[in-house]
Amino acid sequence: MARKSGSSAEKTRPLVQAAAKRLFARHGYAAVSMRQIAAEVGVQAGALYLYTPDKQGLLFGLLNTHMEEVLAAWAVVDPGGNAGTRLQAFVEFHIPHHLERLEAVFISYMELRNLTPENFATIEALRRSYENRLEDILKAGVSEGRYRLEDTKLTTMAIIAMLNGVNTWYKESGRFSREQVVEIYVDMVKRAVGVSARE
Amino acid sequence: MARKSGSSAEKTRPLVQAAAKRLFARHGYAAVSMRQIAAEVGVQAGALYLYTPDKQGLLFGLLNTHMEEVLAAWAVVDPGGNAGTRLQAFVEFHIPHHLERLEAVFISYMELRNLTPENFATIEALRRSYENRLEDILKAGVSEGRYRLEDTKLTTMAIIAMLNGVNTWYKESGRFSREQVVEIYVDMVKRAVGVSARE
DNA sequence: GTCTATACTAAGATAGAC
DNA sequence: GTCTATCTTAGTATAGAC
Numbered sequence: 001m002a003r004k005s006g007s008s009a010e011k012t013r014p015l016v017q018a019a020a021k022r023l024f025a026r027h028g029y030a031a032v033s034m035r036q037i038a039a040e041v042g043v044q045a046g047a048l049y050l051y052t053p054d055k056q057g058l059l060f061g062l063l064n065t066h067m068e069e070v071l072a073a074w075a076v077v078d079p080g081g082n083a084g085t086r087l088q089a090f091v092e093f094h095i096p097h098h099l100e101r102l103e104a105v106f107i108s109y110m111e112l113r114n115l116t117p118e119n120f121a122t123i124e125a126l127r128r129s130y131e132n133r134l135e136d137i138l139k140a141g142v143s144e145g146r147y148r149l150e151d152t153k154l155t156t157m158a159i160i161a162m163l164n165g166v167n168t169w170y171k172e173s174g175r176f177s178r179e180q181v182v183e184i185y186v187d188m189v190k191r192a193v194g195v196s197a198r199e
Numbered sequence: 200m201a202r203k204s205g206s207s208a209e210k211t212r213p214l215v216q217a218a219a220k221r222l223f224a225r226h227g228y229a230a231v232s233m234r235q236i237a238a239e240v241g242v243q244a245g246a247l248y249l250y251t252p253d254k255q256g257l258l259f260g261l262l263n264t265h266m267e268e269v270l271a272a273w274a275v276v277d278p279g280g281n282a283g284t285r286l287q288a289f290v291e292f293h294i295p296h297h298l299e300r301l302e303a304v305f306i307s308y309m310e311l312r313n314l315t316p317e318n319f320a321t322i323e324a325l326r327r328s329y330e331n332r333l334e335d336i337l338k339a340g341v342s343e344g345r346y347r348l349e350d351t352k353l354t355t356m357a358i359i360a361m362l363n364g365v366n367t368w369y370k371e372s373g374r375f376s377r378e379q380v381v382e383i384y385v386d387m388v389k390r391a392v393g394v395s396a397r398e
Numbered sequence: 399g400t401c402t403a404t405a406c407t408a409a410g411a412t413a414g415a416c
Numbered sequence: 417g418t419c420t421a422t423c424t425t426a427g428t429a430t431a432g433a434c
Binding site: 245 | 417418419420421
């Protein structure tokens with residue numbers, strides 16, 4: 001049953017994506033050649049075109065997968081309930097999730113301008129969708145009279161920037177464990193939205 | 200006295216830097232060719248090598264100038280005195296200064312990996328130096344018993360990330376003026392370091 | 399499914415005329 | 417100080433053998 005020539009296609013495909021992710025993250029999309037990616041995988045440049053229509057397709061595939069994964073993962077752990085609980089859960093989700101995906105996150109911020117306009121629009125919509133998850137929490141918190149903040153959109157951007165910043169400096173070998181970092185950021189975020197640290 | 204052939208060199212040099220800045224910011228260092236830069240300036244590719252040893256020199260020059268400018272500008276406006284005054288001044292300096300230099304800031308974050316190791320070390324040292332200006336304020340604030348925060352280094356990184364984030368979303372045509380954004384961020388930063396909004 | 403070979407285009411940098 | 421011309425290298429992508 002099924003295909004005869006076992007074929008290593010379904011082994012090679014993920015290898016191509018992994019190699020592209022690693023190389024794009026390290027050297028940048030524009031600086032990486034199809035030959036380099038092929039060399040990493042251990043095939044010839046021409047063989048890559050079995051798995052992607054072109055170089056752009058590799059980049060878009062990575063970013064699209066990454067964004068959909070973030071959204072799906074948050075949907076799973078979102079506890080619902082009051083804004084206080086959800087805001088804390090969001091920080092506790094966001095930091096470790098993104099620390100686990102350093103390369104994809106890096107590419108997502110650096111290579112947006114190398115997407116075609118259509119692809120850019122798709123990724124941008126997903127990103128906004130994720131930001132809206134946070135803003136909805138802040139809006140709910142304001143409605144509940146729980147937060148004291150000037151503007152939910154602006155505060156959303158400030159919090160996301162702060163949380164994403166962790167990816168740029170966190171070292172596994174550093175002074176803080178991930179759990180400690182998360183705890184400190186939970187406190188900082190709560191204070192930033194106008195909740196006392198010990199609610 | 201002085202040179203005979205008036206020469207437009209001292210007019211062309213800044214044009215080259217400006218064109219490189221604009222193009223690197225828009226398309227990325229790796230994606231921009233010397234021919235494109237030359238075309239923007241209105242000279243031939245070969246002529247660029249009168250003003251830079253190579254493409255790398257253009258990138259390094261931009262980043263180096265940018266970082267030294269930030270440090271010098273803060274040194275001028277740093278009010279000294281107590282940490283509360285200085286922290287507010289830092290936020291009021293940082294946001295507009297960086298909004299005025301969108302392209303240079305963008306390049307400074309995106310193109311670090313395209314610097315040679317030596318050049319990277321130089322720029323990185325300048326960047327750290329700037330971060331230390333903020334951390335010193337936080338340390339002073341802690342000594343003065345003014346702030347309630349877990350860790351000055353980590354809080355420094357969080358604040359810088361938050362402030363830099365403004366560059367990614369601020370639009371002149373948006374709902375807030377720069378002054379309003381600064382005011383809101385001053386409040387958020389003060390709360391994040393553990394000071395009540397109305398100190 | 400992968401390889402070799404190649405068409406085509408463009409890159410960074412330099413030499414030498416003007 | 418700038419131009420034209422060119423060297424050398426490397427890029428994306430495709431065709432066709434195996």
